[in-house]
Amino acid sequence: MRQTFFLLLCFLTLFGSARAEPVKVFCAEALWCDLAETLGGKAVSTTSILTSPLIDPHDFQVTPDMARKLADSSVVLMMGGHYDDWVPPLLAAQPSASRRVISVASLTRLGQGDNPHLFDDPEAIGLMVTALAQELSRRLPDEAGAIEARRAGYMSVIGGISQRLQLLHQELQGTRIAVAEPVGGPLFQALGIDIVDPAFALAAMTHDDPAPREVARLEEALRRKQVRLLVVNPAVASPSLNRIVALAREAGIPIVEFDEFPAAGHAWQGWMTDRLDRLVAALGAHG
Numbered sequence: 001m002r003q004t005f006f007l008l009l010c011f012l013t014l015f016g017s018a019r020a021e022p023v024k025v026f027c028a029e030a031l032w033c034d035l036a037e038t039l040g041g042k043a044v045s046t047t048s049i050l051t052s053p054l055i056d057p058h059d060f061q062v063t064p065d066m067a068r069k070l071a072d073s074s075v076v077l078m079m080g081g082h083y084d085d086w087v088p089p090l091l092a093a094q095p096s097a098s099r100r101v102i103s104v105a106s107l108t109r110l111g112q113g114d115n116p117h118l119f120d121d122p123e124a125i126g127l128m129v130t131a132l133a134q135e136l137s138r139r140l141p142d143e144a145g146a147i148e149a150r151r152a153g154y155m156s157v158i159g160g161i162s163q164r165l166q167l168l169h170q171e172l173q174g175t176r177i178a179v180a181e182p183v184g185g186p187l188f189q190a191l192g193i194d195i196v197d198p199a200f201a202l203a204a205m206t207h208d209d210p211a212p213r214e215v216a217r218l219e220e221a222l223r224r225k226q227v228r229l230l231v232v233n234p235a236v237a238s239p240s241l242n243r244i245v246a247l248a249r250e251a252g253i254p255i256v257e258f259d260e261f262p263a264a265g266h267a268w269q270g271w272m273t274d275r276l277d278r279l280v281a282a283l284g285a286h287g
């Protein structure tokens with residue numbers, strides 16, 4: 001009897017370890033791997049490439065090491081929409097029929113030229129959570145129940161942030177601000193905040209020179225205090241941006257830093273809450 005039990009134990013251990021082969025997930029940006037770990041727990045193993053929002057994702061060069069990590073992965077998570085244009089060449093160089101690529105830009109049907117900073121969009125995060133939960137459940141059928149429970153928990157967290165945005169919308173609708181790069185776009189849109197310099201910000205994102213007319217218009221808006229806030233992105237710097245920041249300081253316009261995405265190890269909810277807290281403080285709002 002004892003021997004039978006021992007054999008059974010050996011069998012279960014072997015079976016268990018065979019089942020425990022984790023799903024390898026490659027993430028262009030660290031947040032997606034945080035989601036994968038939240039949903040899949042120990043049943044996933046993750047590799048993030050952009051782990052610090054101080055790296056400019058719009059102007060990033062890959063290394064051979066990253067190509068090797070990608071070759072080894074069965075699920076690839078990315079923003080898409082020209083946010084991380086360094087990923088498609090890596091994928092094309094190492095095709096795999098069993099690899100699944102999930103791009104937030106595809107899930108949200110982001111249009112050509114639309115703002116790809118979807119880390120600030122609760123709905124986009126929810127679409128990624130759901131698509132990822134489906135993919136992980138398909139690969140880990142034994143874990144499907146646990147994954148679904150974690151997905152539901154994450155969706156209620158996202159719902160909490162959406163609710164705060166709706167409340168803040170009543171307070172901040174029509175507020176005019178300037179942004180030095182299009183980071184935060186979906187958040188400002190959800191709040192009904194007016195961005196006075198979209199063309200200037202887009203040029204900063206694509207590392208193009210802004211049109212002189214756009215620069216003059218933004219400088220005028222800052223000098224005349226026609227905006228209540230300047231939002232800057234710590235990953236992007238240039239002489240024209242430095243000049244804009246200096247002008248905002250001279251005019252006494254509050255400056256708030258919005259980074260590109262949560263750093264590795266930082267959860268989305270805390271990152272969004274911190275962003276909203278700083279925005280509310282700078283604008284003297286209450287929500």
Ligand SMILES: [Zn+2]
Binds near residue numbers: 181233260
């Ligand atoms: Zn950006």
